[in-house]
Amino acid sequence: MGKHSWFEGVxxxxxxxxxxxxxxxxxxxxxxxxxxxxxxxxxxFRGNATYTPTQFYVRLCNxxxxxxxxxxxxLNEPSGNGYSGQLLERSSVGFxxxxxxxxxxRTTSKEITFTASGGDIGPVNTVFLATTNDxxxxxxxxxxLSLSRTVLDGDSMIAQYRIKLK
Numbered sequence: 001m002g003k004h005s006w007f008e009g010v011x012x013x014x015x016x017x018x019x020x021x022x023x024x025x026x027x028x029x030x031x032x033x034x035x036x037x038x039x040x041x042x043x044x045f046r047g048n049a050t051y052t053p054t055q056f057y058v059r060l061c062n063x064x065x066x067x068x069x070x071x072x073x074x075l076n077e078p079s080g081n082g083y084s085g086q087l088l089e090r091s092s093v094g095f096x097x098x099x100x101x102x103x104x105x106r107t108t109s110k111e112i113t114f115t116a117s118g119g120d121i122g123p124v125n126t127v128f129l130a131t132t133n134d135x136x137x138x139x140x141x142x143x144x145l146s147l148s149r150t151v152l153d154g155d156s157m158i159a160q161y162r163i164k165l166k
Contacts, residue, residue: 007032008106008164011127011143018154028143030161034067036140039131051138053131056094057085058112058159060124065142072135078124081153082117085133088161106164115156122150127159 009030015023042051060083062076077085088094088109097108114121125148131137151157 006166008162008166009141010162010164012160012162013127013143013145014158015149015151016156016158018156023155026145028146030141030143031065031067032141033065033069033139035070035138036129039138039140053090053138053140055090055131056088056140057130057133057137058088058161059085059128059130059133060114060121060157061126061128062122062124062148063126064144065126065128065139069139069142071130071132071137071139074128074135074139078121081119081121082115083121085130086112086114087133088112088129101164104164104166106162109161112159113156114151114159116151116153118153120150120152121157123148124151124157125149129161 009032010027011030012027014025017023039051042048060078061074063074065074095107095109099106125145126142127145128142129140131140149157
C-alpha cells in the first residue's frame with residue numbers, strides 16, 4: 001500500500017481468544033481512500049466543515065476495498081453478535097500518543113476491541129476508518145487483511161491505528 005509516500009497509516013490487528021491467548025497478529029500498512037484524500041485537503045487547507053470529521057469509527061466488513069470505494073459502496077458489514085462500529089474519538093482520548101518517530105510526527109490510536117457475543121462475527125477481511133457509523137460519512141482509509149477471519153463467540157479482534165506524515 002505505497003501509493004502515498006507522505007502518509008503512512010499502519011493497522012496492528014490481533015485476534016485474542018477469551019482466555020487471553022493471541023492466536024494471530026497482522027501489522028500492515030493501509031490505503032488512503034480517494035475520498036479520504038479529499039477530506040484531508042478540504043478540511044485542512046480549505047476549512048470545509050463538510051469534510052471535517054467530529055469523530056471516527058473503526059468498522060469491519062467482508063469486502064475487498066479499493067481506493068475509489070465510498071461508505072455507500074462497502075458490502076457485507078457484520079450485524080449482531082456484539083458487532084458495531086467502534087467510536088474512535090477525534091481527540092487525545094482516541095489518539096492518546098503523539099511523538100516523533102524516525103524524525104516525523106506519528107499519532108497512535110487507543111485499542112479498539114470487537115468482541116463476539118451470542119454468536120460469531122464474520123467472516124471479515126477488511127478493517128476501515130470512517131467518519132460515521134453509517135453510509136452518510138466519509139471512508140478515510142482501509143486495510144484488506146491477508147486472510148478472511150471470523151471472530152468466534154467470546155473471542156475478540158483488537159485494532160490499533162498509527163498514522164505518520166512524512
